[in-house]
Structure formats: structure tokens, C-alpha cells
Amino acid sequence: MHRNLKISVVIPCYNEEAGIQQVIRSLPACVDEVVVVDNNSTDRTSEIARANGAAVVFEKRKGYGAAYKAGLPAATGDITVTMDGDLTYPAEQIEELVGYLVDRDIDFLSTSRFPLKNRKSMNFTNKIGNMVLTLAMFVFYGKHVKDSQSGMWVFRTSILPKLDLTSDGMPFSEEIKIEAIRNKEIRFDEYHINYHERVGEVKLEKWKDGFRNLLFLAKKKFR
């Protein structure tokens, strides 16, 4: 609990046995519930997550978005916080983020990794890819965010049914922001966070995922 609010953390995982234990153990005491989504992992992700007190949801459909579509509805807190299972997102800032959301009466707080504090946390091509996708989101949707691809969001769980979330893949990250921004009943803001180097194997297929994201942005706009 923080500020009298129950806090749930949802973590989508595809083969994150190298990081998931440390991610769960690094969560601050204010976190009441941890939901790990095991997205067809072939390693010990779910076993380790459970042994560390997380509830595990299984999702057979492949993809980051499919994992979130299964995991987000399972969260029972007043506030939902998301992060990867690879130690990149700052568990140490959860209280600060929830405090900011409550104080400013925000409904959906997205986070921005830019400017990067640790330059080694993201390679050059990923940085360029992020810039292109963030620019494309501005061109298509007219809202400037600093980081369209950040996977850490803090939001009031009650707004979830108001978001029309369709993507099963990586575009889910920009889609949830677009849905929050376009909805006039939802107060949106962005907050700068620390971003750390990944632990465990890279799963992102950067070129394929990047082009799919661009295509998704265009399709959603003209749908």
C-alpha cells in the first residue's frame, strides 16, 4: 500500500529466468501484488516467479501485447505498475511515481527513459528506432511524448476497460499510450525514469519489430 492505495505490478515474461527473481526481490515494500505473465517460456521463469511470491498467469498466444492482455485484467490493485522481467526498469522509483500520479490527480502516467542516464542501457540502433517511432506517433496522433516505447506505466486500474487494446505484439506499448492520450476522460502525463542495462537474452527482433510498430501506428490511425 502507498497513500492508502493497493499497488499491483504486472510483468510480462518470455524466458526471463535470468532476471525475474531479482526483479521481484527489488520491488519496494509498498507493492501488494505481483502478477507475472508467462508467455510460453521454455525456461524456469514461472517456477522462479511463484517461488518468489508472484501470481503467475499463463498466456499461450505469443507476443508482448498478448501477454499484457492476459496479465493486466488479473491485477486487483487500485494502481497498476508495469515493467519488464529483465531488470531494466527502476523498481526503486515506484513510490515516487505513484506519489506523482496521486498528487497531480493523473490517471495514466507513462515513463520516459530519455535522456538516458546510463548510456550503456540502450544501443545506438535501438535509440534511433525509438526516436523514429516516437516521431511517427507525433505525426500520426499529434501528441508529443518523449518515449513512445517505454514499457513502464503507472495507472489507475479502473481506467483499463476504457482502453481499446488490440495489439498482440510490441506495438501494444505505444497503443496503450495512444488510447490513454486520446480519451478525454483520462489524464495523461509522462515522468522521467532511470533505465538500466538488460539482464538475460535479448528477445527483441529490432528491425522486424520496428517496422511492425510503424505499420501498426499507420493502420490504427486510418482504421
Ligand SMILES: Nc1nc2c(ncn2[C@@H]2O[C@H](COP(=O)(O)OP(=O)(O)OP(=O)(O)O)[C@@H](O)[C@H]2O)c(=O)[nH]1
Ligand atoms: N520480445 C518479446 N518479449 C516478450 C514476449 N512476451 C513477453 N515478453 C516480455 O516483455 C518484456 C519486454 O520485452 P523485451 O524483449 O525486454 O523488449 P525491450 O525491452 O524492448 O528490449 P530489450 O532492450 O532487449 O530489453 C520482457 O520482460 C519480455 O520477457 C514476446 O513474445 N516477445
Ligand SMILES: [Mg+2]
Ligand atoms: Mg526489456
